Amino acid sequence: MTDTRHTSRCIVHFDLDSFFVSVERLKNPALVGKPVIIGSKEGRGVVSSCSYEARQYGVHSAMPGVQAYRLCPQGIFVRGSMSDYGHYSRMVRDIIAAEAPVFEQASIDEFYLDLSGMERFFHPVEWTQRLRQRIIRETGLPISCGMASSKTVAKVATGQAKPNGEKFIPMGEEKSFLAPLPIDKLPFLGGKTGEQLRKMGYHYLRDIQQAAPEHLQQLLGKHGQSVWERANGICHSQVAAYDERKSISKEHTFEEDHTDLRLIDTMLKGMAEKLAFKLRRAKLMTGCVAVKIRYPGFDTHTKQVTIPYTTDDFRLMTVATELFRQLYNGKPVRLIGLRFSNLMEGNLQTNLFEDNIKNSKLYAALDRIKEKHGQAAVNRASGWMRQTPESSTPNFFQVSDEDSSIE
Numbered sequence: 001m002t003d004t005r006h007t008s009r010c011i012v013h014f015d016l017d018s019f020f021v022s023v024e025r026l027k028n029p030a031l032v033g034k035p036v037i038i039g040s041k042e043g044r045g046v047v048s049s050c051s052y053e054a055r056q057y058g059v060h061s062a063m064p065g066v067q068a069y070r071l072c073p074q075g076i077f078v079r080g081s082m083s084d085y086g087h088y089s090r091m092v093r094d095i096i097a098a099e100a101p102v103f104e105q106a107s108i109d110e111f112y113l114d115l116s117g118m119e120r121f122f123h124p125v126e127w128t129q130r131l132r133q134r135i136i137r138e139t140g141l142p143i144s145c146g147m148a149s150s151k152t153v154a155k156v157a158t159g160q161a162k163p164n165g166e167k168f169i170p171m172g173e174e175k176s177f178l179a180p181l182p183i184d185k186l187p188f189l190g191g192k193t194g195e196q197l198r199k200m201g202y203h204y205l206r207d208i209q210q211a212a213p214e215h216l217q218q219l220l221g222k223h224g225q226s227v228w229e230r231a232n233g234i235c236h237s238q239v240a241a242y243d244e245r246k247s248i249s250k251e252h253t254f255e256e257d258h259t260d261l262r263l264i265d266t267m268l269k270g271m272a273e274k275l276a277f278k279l280r281r282a283k284l285m286t287g288c289v290a291v292k293i294r295y296p297g298f299d300t301h302t303k304q305v306t307i308p309y310t311t312d313d314f315r316l317m318t319v320a321t322e323l324f325r326q327l328y329n330g331k332p333v334r335l336i337g338l339r340f341s342n343l344m345e346g347n348l349q350t351n352l353f354e355d356n357i358k359n360s361k362l363y364a365a366l367d368r369i370k371e372k373h374g375q376a377a378v379n380r381a382s383g384w385m386r387q388t389p390e391s392s393t394p395n396f397f398q399v400s401d402e403d404s405s406i407e
């Protein structure tokens with residue numbers, strides 16, 4: 001007899017329902033039952049989330065705020081608070097971490113759990129239902145979940161369970177579950193690919209299931225095989241365990257011990273800028289910044305702080321500078337280091353705050369230049385940054401613009 005326990009997997013996907021809106025409703029219960037839109041109705045900002053009531057008017061995330069206002073003038077527009085969302089995201093993550101054998105945080109409001117082989121110890125469906133109830137009870141946030149033999153099918157199941165529901169797809173029923181769904185229910189399909197497929201007559205996942213995989217490959221290139229497989233419920237992607245230690249860092253050792261705080265400040269800002277660039281290129285955000293100072297005789301001190309998830313150069317520079325100020329004891333410095341940890345996929349900040357749009361567009365443009373010509377091509381350390389609205393943030397070093405450019 002073959003033991004199939006290790007070949008059949010049990011994957012759970014959790015997704016908080018219109019997460020930002022739910023957090024705003026916890027803060028202000030008057031928003032419950034109303035069409036809530038996170039974003040600005042003016043300017044060039046986009047909607048980063050909206051309630052189910054707002055969706056009924058055709059509003060959806062990533063839509064320009066102006067357009068959302070036109071569709072739903074009675075909508076309540078809320079600016080949004082990344083630090084509150086980060087706080088609740090961590091709360092949910094901590095509950096899952098305390099219960100689940102293996103889990104992965106896929107975004108600020110999404111988690112995958114691998115319960116494979118656990119059926120010997122507990123009933124996976126009942127266990128998942130209990131965990132979901134615990135999250136709802138302890139955070140006050142609505143969350144939906146799906147369970148299936150793969151990440152893709154579990155995620156689609158969650159989508160079908162929303163809002164505030166559960167859906168469990170038994171082993172062997174993946175294909176029939178997917179068959180009647182429109183093709184854009186397949187995660188990560190992409191608008192363009194969806195358009196291409198519809199033009200060729202593929203409207204439901206059933207249509208893709210019935211096609212020959214070679215057909216999809218001809219149409220979509222190497223991407224085609226994976227689309228065909230996932231539409232058929234085949235997905236071998238692993239749940240990557242969340243790793244608190246995942247981080248990126250930079251250090252600089254001075255040739256001689258330094259007391260020149262201007263130089264150190266410039267170095268630190270340069271490091272923040274380079275690391276932030278790395279983050280954006282990897283489509284990651286950081287939720288924790290640490291500064292290290294080493295004095296002569298290997299006397300090493302570090303200090304870290306948890307921050308709202310960001311990739312924003314200026315914010316990260318400000319945090320690094322502030323940490324250094326708190327940590328520095330006035331002695332000559334041998335080495336300084338900067339580390340970003342608690343990394344998470346996503347780039348939420350870009351659509352959250354309207355006045356960041358300008359910055360993120362600028363970042364994107366500068367990043368493109370860096371990619372083409374190398375890091376040294378663009379050095380904007382402090383100059384224009386001081387003209388951003390945040391320039392009023394107190395700066396310990398009080399360096400003037402002319403003196404603080406990176407060499």
Ligand SMILES: [Mg+2]
Pocket residue numbers: 015016017018019109110
């Ligand atoms: Mg969600």
